[in-house]
Amino acid sequence: MSAFPSDVADPPAPPAPVPGPGRALPNGLAAFLVFFSSGAVLVLETVALRLVGPYVGVTLQVTSSVIGIALAAIAYGAWTGGWLADRRDPRPLLAPALVLAGIATAVTLPVVRYAGEVLRGDAASAILLLVALAVFVPAALLAAVTPLVVKLQLADLRRTGQVVGRLSGIGTLGGITATLLTGFVLVAALPSTVILLALAVSLGVAGLGLGWYLHRRAATDLPGAGRARAALAVLGLVGAGLTTVAPNPCDVETAYHCAKVEADPGRPSGRTLLLNSAQHSYVDLADPRHLEYAYTKWFGAVADVTAPAGRRLDALHLGGGGFTMPRYLTATRPGTDNLVFEIDGGLIELGERELGVRQGTDLRAVAGDARLLVAAEATDSRDLVVGDAFGHLVVPWHLATREMAAEIRRVTRPAGVYVQNVIDYPPLRFIRSELATVGAEFRHVALIAPPEAIAGEQGSNFVIVASDAPLPLDAVRERLAEVDSRATLIADAELDDFVDDALVLTDDYAPVDQLLATA
Template sequence: MNSPSPEVAVPAVPSEPEAPRALPNGLAAFLVFYSSGAVLVLETAALRLVGPYVGVTLQVTSSVIGIALAAIAYGAWAGGWLADRRNPRTLLAPALVLSGIATAITLPAVRYAGEVLRGGAESAILLLVVVAVFAPAMLLSAVSPLVIKLQLADLRRTGQVVGRLSGIGTLGAVTATLVTGFVLVAALPSTVILFGLAASLGITGIALWAYLRGQDRATLPGPARAKAALAVLGLVGVGLTVVAPDPCDVETAYHCAQVETDPDRASGRTLLLNSAQHSYVDLADPTHLKYAYTRWIGAVADVMAPEGQRLDALHLGGGGFTVPRYLTATRPGTDNLVFEIDGGLVELGERHLGVRQGPDLRAEVGDARMLVAAEGTDTRDFVVGDAFGHLVVPWHLATREMAAEVRRVTRSTGVYVQNVIDYPPLRFIRSEVATVAAEFRHVALIAPPEALAGERGANFLIVASDTPLPLAAVRARLDDRNEAVSLLSGSDLTDFVGDALVLTDDYAPVDQLLATA
């Protein structure tokens, strides 16, 4: 009789872990659209945040774009890495909440760091932009790969899912860029934009957490103390913002603006744009010209039109409206037409700088290049070029094509003066003189001797006309004003300019020419 065979235990086959459930398609699309758009809101707002400390130049703009792209790349990589190791459903809400906190902390962090890094050296620009953009943009960029991982339930539809969500993310970025540039920046201060975004991210994260918890009991990871720490961190960010130094009295669409009272002259007001001195006006005496370059402009105007003789004047850039007020005071009846791209500066001038619009002073808000093109031929006696983006002449106002437009609207006996700022080795001012001379028959240059020698940066004033310039009279007028400046013309100016590049719409590397290295 055979004994029964012993039963052999069959090892249990471990079950495959249940794949995380996909999100509803609408929710997945919203999260990708929203997080991608939030990155571009941050990127656009960052230019306004760092501008008061390092200016708004090509280098600053390039830094913001480059650092934002780096944050997107690292965030996408980190999000994908985490999605393969953790349940993405438990990571989405924390990513949004953390990005909201990082956004809230950005404003005070930039303001404190900006006070230390103020100036504009390349290393300072990069570091300040990293503070402004990197952390929240990286956290937000991790959202898309987390969502995509959840939606890849069917490998046969991988391309369709990835392509659709990537396209939705791009549409979110495009929408946010347009809305921020056309609406938010024009209507709201940076503080409101950033805190509105931070609050929106936090609320969205909490709402998502509550939704997912109701679906599958997923909760924010970590103990209660970690959650409390996040809440405290957010409150600290808000508190730091309250006490952080604010460099702006008024935030316009283009500038962080301040008006300071001159401690040595009760009626004197200094206009600072992005923390750089831009204009000075005397509310009680519009003929008081504090800055040297404005006195040079006044000297040229005094020579070309004796006091009391009206002029048809066109001003490219308003700023503090110093020169228009001077011409109105010294030449009643003068028609001053001012093209100013920043409507907020016009309003600021009317409130704080004694600007009164009327028959002798009109301000048109818009880009000077576009507005000059609409002006009639031979309509102006005196054209003043004094438009700046921070301390740089906007490149499209520095080209031969722009000089040709200015020449067209200037009468044959009229004069064009252009204020330029440059630094050793003086590549930009040489090119700009060459550019203006390519259109006007007679050109001269007024500048401090030490600046022409390449010893320091300074303002330079280009003077141009199609008729011979009254240089002897201008020199005498400058001497009367005790101006220790040089007046270059003829062969001396030709030697100074050398073989400098004539700037054109096709090639005008203004920021590179201004680089001191």
């Protein structure tokens, strides 16, 4: 008996055809594409930190965001590139990926600079969004190149491990090379704008050259390729045009900072130094005795009573910035020896060019990390040590530890004084920890700040005063009353109550950025 047609099982459908990988690229070209695209991602990641710094600072959170978002872009780009490679011939996709990455890199500059003015601040949402605008699209496009190339080279399944391993290693070497080249050479030699535009042009040229080469090998053109090239050219021109009109927050880009010097409209000889768009220093070119910011007045008050008026001092400054305090000490105490450790040689040059800094017998500026340079200083060699080193608004963690305080105490003479500028916000966890840290090394410690800040009602500058000799507290209070009636000095039991059981920071554990978090 025959069965009805509906009772007969349909034969299985043939599997959908999977596009083959096409002809493999020459090994040298494949290696170059993977090396170049992987390296370009790391150049972009390194420069992105400097690009967003003027708007959201250069903190641990910003650095973590750049690394995390770059890794996310690499993951999604590689995933997408592999997905496309299994569904289409990878050869027509390689050149557009490079050209689009170049265009996205060029457009990054105006996008970040326009968006940065809107997103300026240290909120986590602003940091993540601005970093994503700077990194994600070009990094994802570049990450897609490697799986496309790998698919083309997998002509022999018996050599899959060798091909994947070799190209993966080449990509890693490209990233390492680009990181070292950017950090040690490019950033020191070129502004971020030039680095990004050069990278964008390099990607565009590489993409166009690769497209021409593959077109020659194929001896035919793909449908719509002419329109695609025209669209890419238009996008490139638009990106270049936006870059030329985007606002630039820097007058000078040093190896560490986006720096700008602004004239004070209310004081013709006044100049404000801005680093990463934050006010950093103020100097009066005509009157080095003028101290504009409150914390510099507190520094000056302590210096004024450290030794008899007019007596020269041997002073060490950790951080130069606008060189406000070295100029003040030279003017108020002729013959003072000011040794300044400034990590950013570009700021030293900017100070000499625009802020009235004159090096000589009374002022010497050394470019380098203060932690390393202090270790080389002679014991008991300084009457006054001024700590005013910042990365954006944060004291670098390695300058805030007990080990650093011990080095400063070693350099300071027994009757000498250490003053340190700290910025903190409620609930004031960092200033309490830094006081505990300094107090673990120096016998006598005091704190200067506005009473509202000490009460935990507002953020502020705080100045720590420390010495192995008893501090002249009454004399400092009298001088503070003359220069800044809002300043309060606390010490002894009142300071102990303020510090409470705060963490002493060490080289092994110094969560400075987390202590500064306002949450």
